[in-house]
Amino acid sequence: MLSGLAQFQVSRLTGFLRGWRGLGRFWTITGGLFAALLASLQLAGPPPAAIGAAPAPLIAHRSKPTGPVRPRVALLVGGIGLSLADSVAAIDHLPPAVSFAVMPGSGNLDRVLPMIRRRGHEYLLSIPMEPRRFPLDDPDSATALMTTLADGENAARLRTILGSVSGYVGVTNVLGPLKGESLMSAPDLFGAVQKEIAGRGLFFLEAGTQPLAAKGRQADAVLDDDPVNSATLDARLDALTHIALDKGAAVGIITLPRPVTLERAAAWSRGLDAKGVDLVPVGTLASF
Template identity: 40%
Template sequence: MRALGVFWLVVLAALAGGAAVLQWLGPPEGGVPPRLAQGAAPGEPPAEPAAPAKPAEPAPAPPSPVVAAAPEPASPTPAPPSAAEPAAAQAEPPALPSAPEPPPLPTPVRRAEAQPDRPIPPPDPALQEPSRYGPLPRVGPEGRTSIRAYGRSFDRGETRPRVALVVGNLGLSAALSEEAIARLPPATGLAFSPYAPRLDPLLERARLRGMEVLNAIPMEPANYPANDPGERALMTTLPPAENGDRLAWVISRLSGQVGAIGALGPMRGERFAALPELIGGVQDVLRQHGLLYVDPRPGAPSPARAWGRSVDIVVDEPATRGEIDRRLAELERIARERGSALGLAGDVTPVLVDRVAAWASGLESRGLVMAPVTALIRRPEEIPR
């Protein structure tokens, strides 16, 4: 009997030691296994499972048997899909058919770009001859003339109506002349007064812009002496030799000129030009020096004995804004009817420069092209033998 008591004492001590060890070790990871919960000692309530640790990745736990003493868990609320879930697991909208490739755009037809303005070459010594007044133009080797050497380049195949303009009386006011050279279209012809001082700087600026230069020949006008063309003017009362000497002085005043025009401001040499032999002699001299001649009288026939042309309209009589605009529009109308038209502005003024610059800026959009004077000249019909 005593031995039996010792046995039970040993068993109880072993059980107590095992319980102490289990308590020291703690519950196993993941809670009490179900089989241990079912094998609890009778009359002893099952131990509450510890809260399971959150796994690193969500994974469904194996279903465990329902413990009679545990309350029935509520049905879990489905969680929204995690961003870590593959895209294929989420619902995808039905794929739309891909749009067809658009057809290639047609290549636009590109017009040839306008070439930049080229400066007029400086005076060529081969096209000059000495005189008592200084170098005079002359016809050079192989028939080279100042008309071609100092003329502005122009596409001779151009089919649009051509308009040309000569602005006169430059050089007397340096400031106004510089403004005209800077603002007028480069195709504008500039007629300089031979009485102007210090012409070389203005001529150089004009050449750099590619502007053709003409000489303004003073000739006896209508209503002389009320209208005085100056001491070097060609007069009907002078002998031919004197007029020839004065003409040599006039054309020696400009270097790099393409020709001359018989107008000095509002005076257009009407009385002198009305005598065919006198004006014909002037044209002969200009042709022999390789120069053209522009007759400033609207409606006059083209020069018969020199390369040149007469003007179609004077655009600044009177020199008011409205009248200048009206006459420039008339110049366009003449160009459309005849294929070309040449206008003259007898005197450079601020309002003239402003109106011509505005008019020329929209010329091409109206279907016309501005041409230099050398692109409109005609061959002389009569050349004395």
């Protein structure tokens, strides 16, 4: 027969062991629930990426070719996001090597950007800047970079624009048919834009003749600056091809994805290989 002290010690040990068994059952149940949760997540697949969460595409401009290359041509289509139907048509009908310029603040980007990424297109961000014919042409003066604003206000607006979208590899002054000529003609104002862009490791594609200090590229042709028909577009696209053949590289811009421009650009792209020209993303030629 156990003494009172022994009985007390046995009682404490029994309670202790019961506590551990209860704790063990708790962790067993918790572990089972956690394993079931992991299994359900694996079956469901990864969650859809948020609009601003996509990394920048891995594109060829980050490493220059080391061997001989054929003549190359790049095509940028602007105004993506302005019209949902036209933007979807551009994504669906143009080859992945064609680059796009997306419109910041567009209500269509939440639908358009995932489609662009799935198809493997490189995209740039259009920067709204005061154009030559402002206020007749208005890039949204409440948010755009303007010559009448103080440097600090323009800098704040630029940072807001650059932070509104992610995954882009460069920026451009092509905002649909607008090109921000007035802002770009002000050396101090545009110089601040270039400095911010260069500091972020981005390139600048410019439609015009403004000298560029930051890493960038000027387009060789804007193909739809005026109303065009199929014959005119074919002639301009053919001229762009010959620039590539003569110089080794060329960049063309289509400011808006209108049906006729998309149709002729798609047909042109299908004939490039036979002419000995490779279609490449704009970023491939940005530093050249």
